[in-house]
Amino acid sequence: MKQIKAGGDRAAAEVVYHWGPGTQYAGDSRRVTVLTVRENGRWYVDDLHNHKGKFNSEFSLSQTLSKD
Numbered sequence: 001m002k003q004i005k006a007g008g009d010r011a012a013a014e015v016v017y018h019w020g021p022g023t024q025y026a027g028d029s030r031r032v033t034v035l036t037v038r039e040n041g042r043w044y045v046d047d048l049h050n051h052k053g054k055f056n057s058e059f060s061l062s063q064t065l066s067k068d
Contacts, residue, residue, distance in 0.1 A: 010035070010046075012034065014031060014033050016030070016031050016032075017032065028054055029053070032049065047060055048060065
């Protein structure tokens with residue numbers, strides 16, 4: 001986990017995935033922001049935001065799931 005920002009009932013955690021040698025994307029790093037919301041005293045994942053990288057495009061899970 002790289003960075004966490006929180007305020008009130010919302011928080012965002014930036015996560016960086018690193019692909020190692022011998023993998024499909026060797027040497028690549030991917031940055032994902034995990035957006036959470038607190039409801040009834042518990043934290044839940046609200047959305048995942050994938051940032052643009054060398055081998056992937058920028059998208060969010062909620063946008064992907066809302067497409068028909």
